[in-house]
Amino acid sequence: MTTRPTTDPDQTFRASLDLSNAFAGQIRSAGAEVLARLVPELAPYHATLHLTGNRLDLAGDEAAVQMLQEVVQTAAEASQDGASPDHIWAADAIAASLRQALERGLAFRVPGLRNAVRPKTVMQHAFMSALLAKSPPVVIGAGPTGTGKTHLALAAGLNLLEDGKFRHLVIARPHVFERGEVVTAQTRTDTAYDGQFAAIEDELTDLVGPEELKRLQEARRLEIMPVGRMRGRTFQNAYVIVDEAQNMNIQRTRMAVTRLGQNSRIVLTGDPSHVELKDEGPSGLAHLIDLVEGSDIARVFHFSAAQIVRDPVVATLEALYAQDNASGPA
Known part of the structure; x- marks a missing residue:
């Protein structure tokens, strides 16, 4: 042949x-x-x-x-x-x-990471390719947990930082209120840095190692922040990632995506079917997807439960929850 x-x-x-x-x-x-x-x-x-x-x-x-x-x-x-x-x-x-x-x-051998990024699904490969491309300015990865959205977004951001395509990597996520949690002024305005960032820190450590992570943060080339701290700022020459974006209402989502300055991009990842908002109105992620999908300013990637790579058990559990939600109450 x-x-x-x-x-x-x-x-x-x-x-x-x-x-x-x-x-x-x-x-x-x-x-x-x-x-x-x-x-x-x-x-x-x-x-x-x-x-x-x-x-x-x-x-x-x-x-x-x-x-x-x-x-x-x-x-x-x-x-x-x-x-x-x-x-x-x-x-x-x-x-x-x-x-x-x-x-x-079709693995991505990219500078700035300890290991090559090896997509496990076709959707992962397409998502990673879009994250590394020059345009569009908005990229959204929507779908269930375990599909690799956050991992790929962080890997792409670190690579583009190392390559000099951007001067800053900004990673944000909204605070999710736990049952019985005492609401403080900081949690209400989403400005508190707390234990909910552990998953992001773990991913970054796996990708570049603890020493490089510390160096990037000390040089202020990498910032990890609550979504509330984005308010009033303009991110120039920056690659911005908002994780768990389904847990922002429409107003907060609008605030986050309009922080972009010159030569900046924003990536939002989240699961529109798993929203944990506390009496703040509907999720802004689904609303944003409706606004920008099919336009020239954004690409939207819809992951499914069939593309979960974390563990087969996770895929089975997500499918069962999705089926239960679809059937609704008797």
């Missing part, structure tokens, strides 16, 4: 695979639905496949084409080993080939 990659002026990536007579015949016998089955697995990337004789033409986003090549090459090898078409093109076989493609050639 040989490959001929090219890139069009419109940035459409193309590749052609020369298949063996036997494997091309197997694909034709299985029908067009076999190839069509691959395309939805690549969302949010786009790609097309077309078989002419023994040549399979692929076109679309570069990452999608690279993953399709991996899937088809793996299928061709399995065919040579005598595997049946039903086994070769089964959903779990396709999923395994995509994971292999992500692990082999």
Whole structure:
């Protein structure tokens, strides 16, 4: 099997695979639905496949084409080993080939981090690519816990800081009131730095190590703050991340996203289905997504429970909670 990659002026990536007579015949016998089955697995990337004789033409986003090549090459090898078409093109076989493609050639080896960032799902790869891109100024990752949204946002921010694309990395999150918590002036205005930032600190330590984290903070290149401390500030030449953004109301969300100055970007991550607001009105994250999705100022990535990578048990629990919420009270 040989490959001929090219890139069009419109940035459409193309590749052609020369298949063996036997494997091309197997694909034709299985029908067009076999190839069509691959395309939805690549969302949010786009790609097309077309078989002419023994040549399979692929076109679309570069990452999608690279993953399709991996899937088809793996299928061709399995065919040579005598595997049946039903086994070769089964959903779990396709999923395994995509994971292999992500692990082999689509990891992000980025300066500023101790280890390469290895996406575990196609959505993670697309999200990370958008985080590292020059535009748009607003990127939103929405979906359940355990899908890697916060980890990737922090990794991208640290890399862009190291590369000199931004001078400051600002990480903020709203305070979530616990049952029985005494409300103080600081918690009411969301200006208190407390134990709820431990998860962010743990992630940063894993990504760059405790010494580098301390150095960045002492140089004031990295700030971790409650959302309330963003009020009245303008962040110039900064990469701003707001985590757990579903726990801000519309007014606070508006305040946060309008802090951007020149050469700045903002990333918001959160789960619109898991809101913990204390009598402050509806969540601002869902409202913001409705406002900006599809516009030229933002990209929105919707993660699902099927893309949870933390642990299979977490995915099962999230699916059960989602099902229970959908059924509502009897």
